[in-house]
Amino acid sequence: MYTAWTVKHKPDSTAEIVGNFLSIKALREWLQSWDKGLPKKRAAFLHGPPGVGKTITVEALARELQMELVEKNASDDRTEDAINRFAGLASQYGSLFGGKRIVLLDELDGLTGNADRGGVKAITNIVKTARCPVVLIANSAYDPRFRTLRSYCFLIEFKKPAAGIVLKNLERVSAREGIQPEENVLKFIAQRAEGDVRSAVNDFQALAQGKKQLTYNDVSWLAHRDRQDSIFNVVKLIIYGRTALGAKKAVNMADVDIDMLFEWIYENAPSHLTDPHDLAQAMDALAMADVYRGRIRASQDWSFTRYVIDYMTAGVAMARQNSKTSGWVPFKFPSRIMMLSRSKAQRATRKNIGLKIRRKCHISANRASNEVLPFLRIIFKNNVHMAAGIAKWLDLDSEMVEYIAETKAKAGKINALFS
Ligand SMILES: Nc1ncnc2c1ncn2[C@@H]1O[C@H](COP(=O)(O)OP(=O)(O)OP(=O)(O)O)[C@@H](O)[C@H]1O
Ligand SMILES: [Mg+2]
Known part of the structure; x- marks a missing residue:
């Protein structure tokens, strides 16, 4: 069974969180200020790009300040009612057992459209009357829907850390995994991540899992591929697609071309389709897609593309009948592409x-x-x-x-x- 390194090596304390030092400090001081009575703003609104440590900062601070963290993912339960039920928790300073409490509403961006207008309004009301610190998190605080809400919040921005800072976290993870990377390898991965600490760790795991040493050769080909996160999601949507249409639509999200996507699916289907019959089906579909790819090459008739797409997406998705989803299986970079760029x-x-x-x-x-x-x-x-x-x-x-x-x-x- 695989464990994601982002989970396995999640920082326990703020000392281990890299970057955004001043934002973390600001949040800590605001949380501590509650000891002296109600502060002016009863909610802190953390905002910034994905994977920079917003959620883990709140978790680590709660631990360090010995406060109980009551967490809710705003997008899980979108209705006004559901959020109102949550409001009760924010209306008292202490928890049942006398400890202090932080109410966290994470992933506010998940609230979308008109149906969720009520949701934002309900959150605003919670914030106005809260008697314990409320922490809100979203990627962008400047969405027009948050305008009123924003005025009641202490805004704390999280920025993308520089590559040298992302590197520090990779060094920590690397040491904990007992891996000896060649000089510059981690630096290279850190630079590629463009300030996304989580995706740097994901990249590192995909490259280094099971290895004790990591050479520059193992990673340099990364320069040729697109951002991993988006392609992982696309491949996931295809291999685990429940409907043919859903799997087909995933192609539009891919920022790689059809041939590259084919390699990704081909490389990853075997480890995700655990049932041999399912896998045989999926391979049949991929074989058909490949036949049409050949026809395109031979005839330059690109109208065959639609068959390539149908077979490699819907064909693969529908192959899944008995395979179990067991634990976390990482997605792999296509080894054929790796070879190509090595040579x-x-x-x-x-x-x-x-x-x-x-x-x-x-x-x-x-x-x-x-x-x-x-x-x-x-x-x-x-x-x-x-x-x-x-x-x-x-x-x-x-x-x-x-x-x-x-x-x-x-x-x-x-x-x-x-x-
Ligand atoms: N600054 C950081 N220092 C160390 N590890 C980090 C940092 N940021 C992210 N990580 C790693 O990435 C994982 C995800 O971090 P976190 O959930 O805090 O990101 P986030 O900023 O809340 O992103 P999102 O906006 O997608 O929710 C963590 O479990 C940790 O392994
Ligand atoms: Mg988060």
Whole structure:
């Protein structure tokens, strides 16, 4: 069973929370000010981008100040009624057992549309009359719906921490997992996360799970892929889709192209479809999608795209009949993509050779590397003199010669001949 590292290594205390030091301090002082009587603003409104530690800050402070945390996810229960029932809790300073209490309404953004107008109003009323600290959390406090509510709140902004700060958290997690990353590896992951501490930890886990060492090679290909969070969600919606339509629609959310998405589904379906029959079904669907991909390539008729999408989304979603959802299974980066980008340098050389051949033979670079290169390989292997002549004629550099000759020794001989 897998445990998400964001949960396993969730900071216990504010000392372990990285970044936003002043915001945390402000919240701590405001909470403490309740000891001296009702403060001017009875609610603190924490706002800021996802994954920077808003929720865990409240949890850690409650622990440190020995206050009871009564938590409610605002989007779970949207009705005005439900929120009003919650209001009772905020109307007394102490809890049943005499301790102090914080009432937390998290993920306020979840309240949407007209139906939830009442919800925001109900929250505003709770705040006006609260007798214990109320903490509200949302990604944006500046939504017009929050205008009135906002005026009753002490606004505390959480910002995206700089990469160097995100790095500190990765170092902590890495030490706790007993992983020895090569220099710069964690820095690289931290930079990629763009201030999202949670997704940095998720990235790190996806790359390092089960490893004791992590090299720069293991991670450098990350530079070529899109943000993980969104693609994870898309793949999840497809593999766990309940309706064909839902699974199909997920494609619109993906910020990767169809081929890349195919790789993601192909890589991840096996670990999420635990029932062999389900998996066989899903693989059949993917095979069909691949057949149509082939047709597109051959005919350049892009109208086949719709079949590719249907098979790889709805086809995969509907395959799920008996597979159980057991625990947390992480999504993996497609290993084929990883290989591709690892051999990126080699592919670049191959392409450059193709370009050289194109210049002399007047055929496309692709055709050159597919059709001419294999013959060059045979010549370079068997006849160094002829190889040197060709290398000179094509104007190949030593790296290209080595690529065609395949061994350093051979390449050395050929290079010596033609220079
Ligand atoms: N500043 C941080 N320091 C250490 N870990 C962090 C920090 N921010 C986030 N994390 C990690 O990410 C997880 C999620 O953090 P948290 O729930 O506090 O984010 P959030 O800001 O509330 O995001 P959202 O807006 O999506 O609710 C934590 O459990 C922790 O593992
Ligand atoms: Mg949160």
